[in-house]
Amino acid sequence: MRSERQRSSKSSGGYVLVLFALSLAVFLSLAAFAVDVSILYAWRLRVERASKAATFSALQYRSSRGWDYFFEATSADADKFESAARRTEMLDFMRAAVANNLRASSAFEDARLSLNGTTYNGTTDSLSITATYNAPTFLIGRLLPLISNTPRQDSYPVSHTDSASLDPAAVALLLDVSGSMNCPNSDCSCRVAGTNTSACDPNQATINDLVAALAQFKSFFNPFHDYIAVIPFNLAAVKSFPIVTGGAMSTFGGPDGSRINAFNASTSRAGLNPQSSTNICDGLIQAIDEFQLIDNIEGGAGAAGGVRARKFTILFSDGAPNAFHGVFSPPVTQTNTAPSGSVQNDWYEYSLEWRSAAGLLYRGPGPLVQASAAAPLFNYAITASSIAPAGAQVCGSTISDSASFQRVLTASATGGTTPPYPGCLGTDGSNVASFSLPGTNGGAGVRAVALDATGTDDNLKLNFARLPYYCAIEASDWIRAQFSAPVFTIGVGPNGADCNDPFENVDNPLVRKDNFLHRLAADPDIFANPAAPAAFNPRFNFESGFAQSSDCNCQAYSGSGTPPPYQCGPQIRAASQYTPIDNRAFSTDTLGEYFGTANGNQLSALFSDVARSILLRLGS
DSSP, rough: OOHHHHHHHHHHHHHHHHHHHHHHHHHHHHHHHHHHHHHHHHEEEEEEHHHHHHHEEEEEEHHOOOOOHHHHHTSSTOOBBBBBBHHHHHHHHHHHHHHHHHHHHSSOOOEEEEOSEEETTTTEEEEEEEEEEEEEEEEHHHHHHHHHOOOSSSSSEEEEEEEEEEEEEEEEEEEESGGGSBBTTOOOTTTSTTOSOOOOOGGGGGHHHHHHHOOOOOOSTTTTTTTTEEESSSSSOOOOSSEEEEEEESSSSTTTTTHHHHHHHTTTTTTOOOOOOOOOOHHHHHHHHHHHHHHHHHHTOOBBBOOEEEEEEEESSSOOOOOOEEEEOOOOOOOOOBBTBBBOOOOHHHHHHHEEETTTEEEOOOOOOOOSSSSSGGOOOOOOSSSSSTTTTOOOOOSSSHHTTTTOOHHHHHOOOOSSSSTTTTOSSSEEEEEETTTTTSSSSSEEEEEOSSSHHHHEEEEEEEOOOOOOOHHHHHHHHHHOOEEEEEEEEOOOOSSSTTTTTOOOOTTTTHHHHHHHHHHGGBBBBBTTOOOOBBBOSSSSSSTTTTOOOOOEEEEEEESEEEEBHHHHOOOOOOOOOOOOOOOOOGGGEEESSSOOGGGHHHHHHHHHHHHHTTOO
């Protein structure tokens, strides 16, 4: 009996050992499996993050290098890479981006990484990355041969596919082609009347630097994917190369590259012919019109694969706005005296529509020229045939005979029927100007600007010269509010930081207007809190180091009566709205940037910077 019990005990103990061994094996297998699962899950997350980061990095790489660097419009390959070497460069960059991200987050072995099915389509600016990493395992790689026809291995592949693209850009390119662009680096001493009789060297003209900059700018964008409108402006603006033609949107290269020659012609030296004055506002109004046409076409569907084009404005200028396009009502009283003080050659031409209760009175330029001016700036002869719109009438000191000077407005508007007539803007007794911007349905404009009816109030004379500034600021604000479109500004010329206000000495149109261009762009620098862009800083003058007391386009106020709209001194510098124009809040994604330079040779670099800034906002 004892022997049987002993044998039974030994047998039971053997069973226990066997069960223990089997249980231990199962436990270790489950533990190994759990470890493998956790390892694979961790690597799956790493590969996913690395793939997403690599797609973003690849978009940055393409954006910083430019479209022309990688792609060729005439390439027969579907992806439009200009060469196998460029294709390999892009693929190598994407693999390196994945590897660098994995290397930073784990024990990474380069040999375990592979990229399969990775592409970049240069026609659509879209890419796809499939990253595979052979993650080390304890059990799965050894277990698989038992249940499938696979060789034994110490790893298991984890993969992730990610894709990204650049949204199509719709860029309104507003280009100053006023007469000063014929000056070398905007040093116009060779052109200003009475200063020098020698002509400027055409080979040194700033317009040449602009043309070179535009060629560089173009190279960043995709001719099959992006839209660019070319809108040069002087006294008036014109869409020399629109986005919308015949009720349809066309990329700047066209679907087959056929438009690129027309685009190149519109941005060539022959296509940009500097003359006349500077109507920044009209350029912005033409951008508004183009953006509205795009919205009408795109609706909710979008024009490019269901993706709406994202709008941007780039405004280039070498001086001050001294013309504008507004719809006036009622006609304004003004005699033919200096609009901004007794300055020789002081001329401001306003391209405008003039309306009264009876309807349209006048459309075209309405120069306000100092009676004593011997000649206009830049020796530019004002003639009806050389300014837009076609058939416009003119008036001014150099051609102020009865044939050209009279009837710029109707006889009832000018207040007289026999020459000499009182002036270009009528004498109906009003001294307040209100205007709205065409294309905004009255949504943008400036109301009740006090003007001088007699030519004796120097403070109110300033408002005549301010009107183009008002108009341009209102138009840029409308673009941001209506289209969620940032405005980028580029200025060239000698630094004109001689005032703290955004008008910056309206008597000097030959200098770069940094404060004004900062304001047009709604550059984050001008806001007290860029994260909540509602209140402007009390001074815009960042580059010059001028004291805050350096106001020069303000109205004196004695403290009695109604304060003027733009007071001098601490009252205006402490105001939350630094201009008397609407102090609206802006969305942070609509804030633009301002770039300024004294040297035209820097324009290519600045336009390239703006192109990169736009492209980096387009990744999706």
